[in-house]
Amino acid sequence: MTDAIDIILTVNGRTHRLNVPPRRMLADLLRDELQLAGCKIGCDQAVCGACTVLVEGMPVTACTSFAFEFDGKAVTTTEGLAAGGVLDPVQQAFLEHGAFQCGFCTPGMILSVKALLARHPDPDVPLIRQWLNANICRCTGYQMIIDAVRAAAKAGAR
Amino acid sequence: MDGSSSPFRAAVVRLDGPDKVTGAARYTFEPPRHVACQSVAEPTSACTYPLDRDCARRVARRRIRGSDRCAALPDPYYGVAIRDQPVIAIDKVRYIGDMVAAVAAIDEETAYRALTLIDVQYHPLRAVMTIDEALAAGAPLLFEAPAGGAAVQVGEGVTSLKEPRPNVLSEFGYRNGDAEAVLAASDHVFEDRFTFSRINHFHLEPYVNVARVGGGQIELWSCNQDPFVLRNDLARIFGRSANTVRIHSSYVGGGFGGKSFCKMEPLAALLALKAGRPVRLCLSMDEGILTLTKHAGILVLKTGVMADGRLTARQSEIQLDAGAYSDVSAMTVVKTGYRITGPYRWVAVATRACAVRTNSVPAGSFRGFGGTQASFASESQIDMIARRLGIEPYEFRRKNLLAVGEPFQPGDSGMDSDLLAGLDAVVERLGYRRRAAPPAAGTKRRGMGLSIGLKDASGTNYAQALVKVLPAGRAIVNAATVEIGQGATTALCRIGAEVLGLPLEWVRYGAIDTDHTPLNNGTHVSCTTAVTGMAIERAAADARRQILEFAADRLGCSAGELTLDHWTVRRGNYTHLLEPMINDHFGAAGYEFIGRGGTRIEYDPRAPLAALNLFWIPSWVGAEVEVDYETGKVEVTQLVVGADSGTSVNAQACRGQVEGAALQAYGQSLFEELRYDGTEPVNATPLAYRVPLASDLPECYESFVVEHGGPGPFGAKGIGESGMLGVAAAIANAIEDAVGVRLTQIPLTSERVLTAIEGAR
Numbered sequence: 001m002t003d004a005i006d007i008i009l010t011v012n013g014r015t016h017r018l019n020v021p022p023r024r025m026l027a028d029l030l031r032d033e034l035q036l037a038g039c040k041i042g043c044d045q046a047v048c049g050a051c052t053v054l055v056e057g058m059p060v061t062a063c064t065s066f067a068f069e070f071d072g073k074a075v076t077t078t079e080g081l082a083a084g085g086v087l088d089p090v091q092q093a094f095l096e097h098g099a100f101q102c103g104f105c106t107p108g109m110i111l112s113v114k115a116l117l118a119r120h121p122d123p124d125v126p127l128i129r130q131w132l133n134a135n136i137c138r139c140t141g142y143q144m145i146i147d148a149v150r151a152a153a154k155a156g157a158r
Numbered sequence: 159m160d161g162s163s164s165p166f167r168a169a170v171v172r173l174d175g176p177d178k179v180t181g182a183a184r185y186t187f188e189p190p191r192h193v194a195c196q197s198v199a200e201p202t203s204a205c206t207y208p209l210d211r212d213c214a215r216r217v218a219r220r221r222i223r224g225s226d227r228c229a230a231l232p233d234p235y236y237g238v239a240i241r242d243q244p245v246i247a248i249d250k251v252r253y254i255g256d257m258v259a260a261v262a263a264i265d266e267e268t269a270y271r272a273l274t275l276i277d278v279q280y281h282p283l284r285a286v287m288t289i290d291e292a293l294a295a296g297a298p299l300l301f302e303a304p305a306g307g308a309a310v311q312v313g314e315g316v317t318s319l320k321e322p323r324p325n326v327l328s329e330f331g332y333r334n335g336d337a338e339a340v341l342a343a344s345d346h347v348f349e350d351r352f353t354f355s356r357i358n359h360f361h362l363e364p365y366v367n368v369a370r371v372g373g374g375q376i377e378l379w380s381c382n383q384d385p386f387v388l389r390n391d392l393a394r395i396f397g398r399s400a401n402t403v404r405i406h407s408s409y410v411g412g413g414f415g416g417k418s419f420c421k422m423e424p425l426a427a428l429l430a431l432k433a434g435r436p437v438r439l440c441l442s443m444d445e446g447i448l449t450l451t452k453h454a455g456i457l458v459l460k461t462g463v464m465a466d467g468r469l470t471a472r473q474s475e476i477q478l479d480a481g482a483y484s485d486v487s488a489m490t491v492v493k494t495g496y497r498i499t500g501p502y503r504w505v506a507v508a509t510r511a512c513a514v515r516t517n518s519v520p521a522g523s524f525r526g527f528g529g530t531q532a533s534f535a536s537e538s539q540i541d542m543i544a545r546r547l548g549i550e551p552y553e554f555r556r557k558n559l560l561a562v563g564e565p566f567q568p569g570d571s572g573m574d575s576d577l578l579a580g581l582d583a584v585v586e587r588l589g590y591r592r593r594a595a596p597p598a599a600g601t602k603r604r605g606m607g608l609s610i611g612l613k614d615a616s617g618t619n620y621a622q623a624l625v626k627v628l629p630a631g632r633a634i635v636n637a638a639t640v641e642i643g644q645g646a647t648t649a650l651c652r653i654g655a656e657v658l659g660l661p662l663e664w665v666r667y668g669a670i671d672t673d674h675t676p677l678n679n680g681t682h683v684s685c686t687t688a689v690t691g692m693a694i695e696r697a698a699a700d701a702r703r704q705i706l707e708f709a710a711d712r713l714g715c716s717a718g719e720l721t722l723d724h725w726t727v728r729r730g731n732y733t734h735l736l737e738p739m740i741n742d743h744f745g746a747a748g749y750e751f752i753g754r755g756g757t758r759i760e761y762d763p764r765a766p767l768a769a770l771n772l773f774w775i776p777s778w779v780g781a782e783v784e785v786d787y788e789t790g791k792v793e794v795t796q797l798v799v800g801a802d803s804g805t806s807v808n809a810q811a812c813r814g815q816v817e818g819a820a821l822q823a824y825g826q827s828l829f830e831e832l833r834y835d836g837t838e839p840v841n842a843t844p845l846a847y848r849v850p851l852a853s854d855l856p857e858c859y860e861s862f863v864v865e866h867g868g869p870g871p872f873g874a875k876g877i878g879e880s881g882m883l884g885v886a887a888a889i890a891n892a893i894e895d896a897v898g899v900r901l902t903q904i905p906l907t908s909e910r911v912l913t914a915i916e917g918a919r
Contacts, residue, residue: 038181078181102643103178104411
């Protein structure tokens with residue numbers, strides 16, 4: 001394809017040189033080409049937040065972001081969290097507090113929480129609720145997620 | 159058994175947890191690599207051949223009549239009990255969202271481009287969009303000819319009719335005693351009308367299916383939560399024997415009823431059949447919202463009371479909006495109609511409930527299944543009557559509640575939950591007795607409301623299970639209950655592990671594949687732990703018996719002398735390792751002990767719903783609201799929701815079920831609704847359709863679970879739907895408590911509250 005764009009993307013610490021069509025969405029790139037299926041596509045309209053990944057530490061809805069926008073940037077997906085098989089403290093807190101049910105929103109939710117705790121290491125409940133607004137969970141009623149976030153913060157998760 | 163002697167006290171981490179928190183969990187959304195996406199389909203708009211970019215335009219120009227598309231199918235209709243929904247629209251389009259064409263192509267983009275080239279020619283017909291329009295004299299008919307199938311089977315005192323009148327899909331009637339005479343003899347009779355709203359499931363994983371047809375087999379990887387129901391439907395639709403249809407299930411990314419029963423799966427199989435390649439059919443969320451809803455409805459209740467506050471009789475007329483196609487509406491009206499009397503004692507009852515066809519999105523299973531509609535109307539009216547008679551609403555309920563053991567209706571099972579104790583727990587946690595009089599200053603008024611939702615657990619009544627114990631005591635539990643997020647796999651494995659004396663980590667839930675997995679009739683009715691759990695308990699006991707008999711034979715004793723624990727057998731003070739015994743006897747290949755078990759809730763024509771209800775699912779709710787009488791804004795400051803799990807097999811998961819369901823009900827109570835303007839849905843997109851977010855949570859949100867003991871394994875009951883039942887009424891009741899106006903229609907929006915307040919001035 002002559003209209004494809006060369007980009008360099010660092011995903012979970014690994015650098016990829018990619019040639020992407022201009023219309024390729026970041027979520028499709030991650031899922032289909034890099035096999036990072038933890039990035040879920042729910043609404044496909046940047047509403048539900050299931051596709052949330054971190055770009056330079058900030059949450060981004062990958063379903064509606066063009067891949068070429070992130071040339072030279074560092075992307076973190078859920079697969080990048082449990083490095084070496086040890087769960088990230090946020091993942092551990094979600095596990096222990098039962099802060100998931102169907103699990104479809106969970107990877108995106110956990111990445112939003114990572115971004116929250118990086119900025120606000122000890123968030124109060126209103127702030128947690130405000131940050132979680134970017135991620136819809138239809139299963140849990142959110143309360144157990146909020147419990148997990150507080151526990152993760154208490155355990156010093158960043 | 160009650161919860162106190164439960165073997166499941168210790169907290170456990172869910173077995174699906176590590177996969178889900180790391181993103182390693184695989185859903186149907188990620189089909190197996192060997193079948194993935196050789197072609198994909200885009201539905202809604204008419205060709206079924208693999209296309210490349212060049213031939214898309216050519217193929218799209220073919221003239222295709224609706225009836226041609228289903229020509230390959232011996233029976234192109236599906237639906238539960240009554241079958242009227244075609245695999246793809248045949249003679250006419252009955253609602254916006256009806257599938258009229260589908261394209262399979264080499265990739266999604268090509269399929270989508272081909273779709274845009276299809277020019278569907280419609281001849282507009284007059285539509286009926288509301289229950290009243292559909293029932294009006296001379297209303298246009300959705301169906302000219304009777305549909306296939308039959309009325310829902312019922313028992314004593316009950317009538318169940320298929321298509322009794324124009325635009326009426328089905329009708330349920332129930333009588334106990336002479337309600338008219340009892341009402342006539344009552345001191346007070348109150349008639350009230352309630353309007354229930356339409357909402358969507360909004361599961362985050364879209365409807366997704368991958369189909370492959372070949373080698374004499376239809377194979378489907380499906381997000382459907384009822385693999386065997388689906389298998390049987392596909393076999394019928396394609397005119398094949400059941401052993402040539404194979405369904406695989408994996409994790410399901412949320413369902414809430416939306417992924418129950420047959421939907422677009424036959425279309426995926428039809429596309430794969432025509433394409434000659436595997437096809438992945440994944441609906442967008444917009445299309446998903448137009449696939450199924452919860453039933454909107456109108457409920458008119460006429461209730462008699464004596465001067466001393468005793469309820470006497472209730473006469474109910476219920477109309478549910480079934481939408482354009484049957485789906486499972488015939489069952490839903492039965493359940494709504496049966497549950498309309500709530501958790502109270504009656505002298506007489508007369509109920510008529512019907513499912514009305516309209517040109518809107520089909521309605522079907524949604525957590526609560528008719529119980530939500532019934533509980534909203536019933537618990538609102540109970541509160542209204544109490545306030546009209548000047549009786550404290552708590553006291554009015556207490557006076558009339560069914561006692562433990564009292565049958566819900568004659569011929570049905572007794573109440574197995576202490577309803578008053580649950581209500582008292584809500585009263586205590588809410589601070590109901592300490593509530594202050596509304597402050598006189600300012601524009602805000604506070605109030606509290608109570609409610610007791612109730613539903614039965616009948617309908618899912620059949621399950622088979624296998625428990626296989628492999629070398630080293632590792633076990634696989636096989637059953638057809640799908641992990642939709644409810645925690646079924648953990649609960650079912652825990653039951654198996656407990657019976658076999660194995661650590662939970664040694665037990666795994668087997669992949670579901672209808673070629674190998676034992677059958678059940680679906681992941682429904684909050685019944686997994688009780689019904690499928692019982693089958694697993696029995697299968698595990700069968701495996702344990704085989705293991706102990708084998709060991710007894712090797713040890714030269716009787717099996718009755720032995721106990722099994724951590725893959726060893728104990729006889730008196732001696733412990734024997736099983737592994738060397740097995741190796742010695744069977745050799746290197748080892749052996750699998752395969753236990754079988756089943757549950758069947760027997761048909762009983764004397765019970766109103768043709769089987770004794772297995773257990774009761776109550777929900778106790780208390781709400782505190784703050785209403786601004788200048789703006790009508792309602793803020794729920796406190797919400798307390800309680801449920802009865804019987805013995806909790808996983809207390810943490812039970813809490814999650816109650817809170818998750820209650821928040822869905824909370825959204826529906828206050829703002830969430832799929833709305834129409836004429837024939838068009840106005841908010842059927844993820845952006846416009848608003849579901850509860852974290853910041854919508856009540857300021858204080860509390861749940862509790864009691865363990866009153868049930869018929870399932872170790873005394874378990876079911877809990878998945880309970881939180882859904884009583885929330886709307888509790889909030890409406892609290893609003894009346896706060897500002898003295900009654901809303902009988904949900905959602906309880908500021909506009910409605912303000913209009914009511916202004917009307918009362």
